[in-house]
Amino acid sequence: MNNQTITARIPKVFAPLLTEKKRIKFYYGGRGGGKSYAFADSLLIKGRMKKLLIACLREVQDSIKDSVYRLLCERIAFYQLKDYKIQESKIINKITGTEFIFKGLRDQDIQKIKSLEGVDIAWIEEGQTISKKSWDILSPTIRKDASEIWISMNREEENDPLWVLLAATPDERTLVCQVNYYDNPFCPDELKLQAEKCRLESPEDYLHIWLGQPLSVGASKLISPQSVRQAFVAKISSTTSPLVIGLDIARFGDDKTVFCFRQGRLCLKFETLKKQDVVSVADYCQGIINDYAPARVFLDSGGVGGGVYDILISRGFRDIVRAINFGARAILESRYVNRRAEMWDNARAWLTQELPVQIPPDEDLLTELCSVNKRYDSKGRLLLESKDEVKKRLGRSPDKADAFVLTFAEPVYDTGKVKTFGNGQVVIEDMFSFSKESKW
Ligand SMILES: Nc1ncnc2c1ncn2[C@@H]1O[C@H](COP(=O)(O)OP(=O)(O)OP(=O)(O)O)[C@@H](O)[C@H]1O
Ligand SMILES: [Mg+2]
Numbered sequence: 001m002n003n004q005t006i007t008a009r010i011p012k013v014f015a016p017l018l019t020e021k022k023r024i025k026f027y028y029g030g031r032g033g034g035k036s037y038a039f040a041d042s043l044l045i046k047g048r049m050k051k052l053l054i055a056c057l058r059e060v061q062d063s064i065k066d067s068v069y070r071l072l073c074e075r076i077a078f079y080q081l082k083d084y085k086i087q088e089s090k091i092i093n094k095i096t097g098t099e100f101i102f103k104g105l106r107d108q109d110i111q112k113i114k115s116l117e118g119v120d121i122a123w124i125e126e127g128q129t130i131s132k133k134s135w136d137i138l139s140p141t142i143r144k145d146a147s148e149i150w151i152s153m154n155r156e157e158e159n160d161p162l163w164v165l166l167a168a169t170p171d172e173r174t175l176v177c178q179v180n181y182y183d184n185p186f187c188p189d190e191l192k193l194q195a196e197k198c199r200l201e202s203p204e205d206y207l208h209i210w211l212g213q214p215l216s217v218g219a220s221k222l223i224s225p226q227s228v229r230q231a232f233v234a235k236i237s238s239t240t241s242p243l244v245i246g247l248d249i250a251r252f253g254d255d256k257t258v259f260c261f262r263q264g265r266l267c268l269k270f271e272t273l274k275k276q277d278v279v280s281v282a283d284y285c286q287g288i289i290n291d292y293a294p295a296r297v298f299l300d301s302g303g304v305g306g307g308v309y310d311i312l313i314s315r316g317f318r319d320i321v322r323a324i325n326f327g328a329r330a331i332l333e334s335r336y337v338n339r340r341a342e343m344w345d346n347a348r349a350w351l352t353q354e355l356p357v358q359i360p361p362d363e364d365l366l367t368e369l370c371s372v373n374k375r376y377d378s379k380g381r382l383l384l385e386s387k388d389e390v391k392k393r394l395g396r397s398p399d400k401a402d403a404f405v406l407t408f409a410e411p412v413y414d415t416g417k418v419k420t421f422g423n424g425q426v427v428i429e430d431m432f433s434f435s436k437e438s439k440w
Pocket of ligand 2: 036
């Protein structure tokens with residue numbers, strides 16, 4: 001395969017890699033922009049033209065599998081470049097003598113860094129992870145005349161060190177270029193579909209993941225999609241933990257009333273009612289209590305929820321039903337501004353614990369759980385963005401997620417006590433003047 005054929009497969013935006021003389025070539029953007037492929041192809045062409053020492057670098061490289069070694073091997077196989085010889089830790093061009101080497105920058109000793117002094121081109125992949133310390137060592141080491149440093153990265157934060165040092169205010173020896181999936185004529189349709197789905201469902205994630213914009217500092221998400229997806233995988237067949245029900249009650253026209261059933265590390269299911277009056281919701285909840293004998297029902301007492309609570313208490317369910325006010329003071333007041341932040345953070349901790357957890361695979365639930373931005377007050381306590389902001393972004397109320405987080409309102413332990421409650425039966429607290437509700 002000749003070099004023209006390979007060049008023809010490199011998207012136009014990457015042409016300067018081969019044609020321009022610049023000390024730094026800095027390409028940034030979102031997923032699927034074609035950066036890795038274009039860098040690999042361009043370096044393979046360059047290495048066929050004359051003898052070069054090419055260092056493929058990243059911040060951490062525990063094994064060569066972490067590096068772009070595999071991508072280079074794949075491209076060599078794809079173009080059937082017989083002049084390249086693949087060795088265990090190097091790739092060599094048998095005709096020109098070009099060598100590709102692979103290194104992680106963190107924890108390099110001086111001797112290893114010295115071996116980079118003869119480098120003609122250094123390719124830094126995942127530039128967003130490079131520390132200032134690594135850059136300060138590397139930059140003077142790449143010292144050969146006409147040597148170049150190529151950087152590919154998806155911006156992580158506003159203050160990524162390489163962005164600040166090189167790209168924010170580039171000098172005349174630096175080329176800075178943004179490239180996204182729509183600039184890549186080879187972007188697979190599957191990736192484009194994923195991008196479009198993300199654009200519709202989670203515009204902020206889209207800006208970051210697909211358009212390569214940095215996450216704004218202090219406005220990051222509380223719950224990661226990965227943690228939710230992991231919990232989608234079925235792995236728990238049964239549990240003896242007490243059943244807890246979270247009940248989010250519709251307040252306005254379009255909201256839904258949602259029941260979430262959770263037993264320990266297994267979230268069993270959701271049940272949804274549309275537009276019901278307080279008596280019907282209370283009736284439905286009473287049916288659930290009778291059928292499933294939950295240890296607790298935590299319901300959102302804001303709005304019309306207070307009415308549902310009063311009905312259930314009057315029917316003798318004081319032992320089980322707890323009214324939760326999202327805006328009330330947190331149990332751990334030193335860490336959370338209110339109960340809403342506390343419950344949501346408990347849900348986050350549940351999802352990211354080491355032991356396996358399971359929830360029904362429900363994309364609406366995932367979108368809702370991952371839509372909430374976290375903030376902190378001046379005392380460093382967690383404070384979530386307001387529900388109105390979340391609603392504006394989602395285009396709906398996160399009812400399922402709220403029902404789910406309500407199951408984390410208080411820890412529930414199984415007392416093993418026989419449950420005597422409901423429909424006319426008197427519970428012990430009713431015989432005394434104090435109310436259990438006044439204590440957490
Ligand atoms: N020259 C090419 N020929 C064939 N397919 C290509 C080419 N360039 C890119 N692609 C396709 O586009 C996809 C995205 O390209 P690449 O992995 O290089 O993107 P990127 O900008 O490095 O982003 P990220 O690695 O974050 O997804 C590749 O997985 C591949 O399917
Ligand atoms: Mg890449």
